[in-house]
Amino acid sequence: MRKLSRREIDMSLTKSAITATTSALALLAFAHVANARDQINIVGSSTVFPFSTTVAERFGNNTDFKTPVVESTGSGGGLKLFCSGIGENTPDITNASRRIKASEVELCAKNDVKEIIEVKIGFDGIVLANSRTADIINLTRKDIFLALAKNVPDGEGKTKPNPYKTWAEVNSELPAIKIEVLGPPPTSGTRDAFVELAMEGGCKKVDWIKAMKKSDKQAYKTLCHTIREDGAFVEAGENDNLIVQKLEVNPNAFGIFGYSFLDQNSDKVQGSMVGDVEPTFENIADGAYPISRSLFFYVKKAHIGVIPGIEEFLEEFMSEDASGEDGYLADKGLIPMTEDEAEEWKSQISNLENLAL
Amino acid sequence: MTDNINILIASSNAKRQSAERSFRVYGIFAIILSLSFLFIMIGSIGLRGATAFKQSFVQIEMEIPSDKIDADNIKRARFGKLLKAALRDSFPDLKSRKEKKQLYKLISSNAEYSIRDQVLQSPEIIGTKAKFWVRASSDVDMYLKGYIDTNIPEDQRRISDLQLSWIGKFQDAGQIESRFNTRFFLGGDSREPEQAGILGAVIGSALSLLVCFLIAFPLGVFAAVYLEEFAPKGKLSRVIEININNLAAVPSIVFGLLGLAIFLNFFNLPRSTPLVGGMVLALMTLPTIIIASRAALRAVPPSIRQAAIGLGASKVQTTFHHVIPLAMPGMLTGSIIGMAQALGETAPLLMIGMVAFIVDVPQGITDAATALPVQIFLWADSPERGFLEKTSAAILVLLVFLIVMNLVAIILRRRLEKRW
Secondary structure (H helix, E strand, O other): OHHHHHHHHHHHHHHHHHHHHHHHHHHHHHHHOOOOOOOOEEEEOOOOHHHHHHHHHHHHHHOOOOOOEEEOOOHHHHHHHHOOOOOOOOOOEEEEOOOOOHHHHHHHHHOOOOOEEEEEEEEEEEEEEEEOOOOOOEEOHHHHHHHHEOEEEOOOOOEEEOOOOEHHHHOOOOOOOEOOEEEOOOOOHHHHHHHHHHHHHHHOOOHHHHHHHHHOHHHHHHHHHOEOOOOOEEEOOOOHHHHHHHHHHOOOOEEEEEHHHHHHOOOOEEEOEEOOEOOOHHHHHOOOOOOEEEEEEEEEHHHEOOEOOHHHHHHHHHOHHHHOOOOHHHHOOOEOOOHHHHHHHHHHHHOOOOOOO | OHHHHHHHHHHHHHHHHHHHHHHHHHHHHHHHHHHHHHHHHHHHHHHHHHHHHEEEEEEEEEEOOOOOOOOOOHHHOOOHHHHHHHHHHHOOOOOOHHHHHHHHOOEOOOHHHHHHHHHHHOHHHOOOEEEEEEEEOHHHHHHHOOOOOOOOOHHHOOOOHHHHHHHHHHHHOOOEEEEEOHHHHHOOOOOOHHHOOOHHHHHHHHHHHHHHHHHHHHHHHHHHHHHHHHOOOOHHHHHHHHHHHHHOOOOHHHHHHHHHHHHHHHOOOOOOOHHHHHHHHHHHHHHHHHHHHHHHHHOOOHHHHHHHHHOOOOHHHHHHHHHHHHHHHHHHHHHHHHHHHHHOOOHHHHHOOOOEEOOOOOOOOOOOOOOHHHHHHHHHOOOOOOHHHHHHHHHHHHHHHHHHHHHHHHHHHHHHOOOO
């Protein structure tokens, strides 16, 4: 009797396997006629991600629209997806921690994404920070370049592999500790901006290199943008929390990350001065701190009116409550634009003006 | 002569016994070492994550004026201003804007929505003065849990002396309470650590695994049955077998790329959904299931087949009535192990857009969703200090999920297993 009932269980299992297949196939068929997307889809930069998500959450709470889905794909990856075409299967908005490139606008146009609205949301500073237990140091961009570049000028108009082992060798005013910098990998937008603003900024200070920019741009870029690979610069992955933890245990090391991480961890790490300027909220906002970049997002105009809520989302993002000086994004570490600049952007955006490079 | 042999045996015996003893010691040592690693890992995660299950609440007394809050349209009403005014009333001697801002930062920036929801539930309190318990902000919560060192200079910590004095006053008045954090289990993700919940990710994972199971299990079992019982054994079947074995070792990101190319770009299925996630995970677990199912089928004694055929059953009848039921426990165990593997995957989900910030808890397989390991990754990557404990707590939830799945596998095997 008992055996029989077990047998029945087994039979029903086999049968359920067959039903499962059928239902799986039915499921696939149904999925195809899934209703039109009613949720804004945002992709792009991991630097803008914390800000974009905060606005998205507020937007979902304050309105009857669904909360937008925000993916962190990196600026380049986001623009690639964004420019892949028009339609519900492409994102409506992409975040970028740099401005869109001409080549990307071309790619967009090729795929029928011809009208794009550009939105600037504010600034982000990139800081070189170390543990609170160590002293604050004062660097110039040239120091940063000399300490971290793969090849450095040898003083006779040529280059040599970077020989510097300690900060004091780079600049006698700096402490005699080993150069040890933890930074983001090449896939990161923070790395791009750091290389462009800090490294190239310091590189240009050498006259003959500056002259080279005109004569041989490729060689100039290679020299200024290549970071040393002999262990002095450690790629610490995309996780900035990890860098903060490592700095805590190693007071001689420095880390490179966005201002928002410094802001959140000010009890553990301190930002180094660059060119006598401290990386504070005010200094980044008024442009005194040299390593800062603008943050943007781009909106597909063809999707406005098709995907519900895009205009309202823009409104929320540009509101005083969000990206204003005392807005909730400032609490998250975003450095707002000056009032004049913000007004200008607001009027451009409310008129839905197209991007012009 | 015998003496010599005895000596030989005795000496070799001593050698063999010592080899056996030392092998046992190595074995025990290895087990102790791995157990201690496991213990340290789970212990440290548990210690760090335990505090995430508690959340500090602040009691705010607040007027709900009927002229400002429309009883018919509570959802639209903005409670933020009223809440700020109520906070200011509790500390009337504040003047500067900066001080007021610090005061507002004591409570969660999402508190106005929780007040709205409470009013929505009991609209009769409109027009009266009511007491609300709202979440403390993450900084305050971190301080109350002892994560903020107040001995370091004021400008270096995220909570000021003034805020500390307010917290002290609230505590003296019994207006701060630590409660079980139900929202962590019943809410979706949030940018504010005090508000963030895991339910969206748990449901996302469950839905993905459901889709994965519905596709991979029948496909895998039928493929295995055909290959094992029906397919002619030849060069072709050997090539297929080798390929299936190789597929099981392909890095999971490759399946993500495949999913992106086929499901999203070609079939135009919706991005970031458990449907596509489950399909990609199904591709990934299919080889594991086929291999496990074939092993289970092979373990069924040939006498069963011969007896069935001997009594006149056809090949299909033999397979479906006798062989598959006997192999079912092994097949199920293999599938559940494959799915447990799929549960921990983030790489393939990255390509199909499931690594995303999603607040709404998914209602079905075509709603945008994320998965448990993805949620852990996203929280670990967030700047806010409060997400540290949430990350560990999410890992604990993932571990519990895994343990439950493995338990199901064990129970199913026990119930269905037959012995000869």
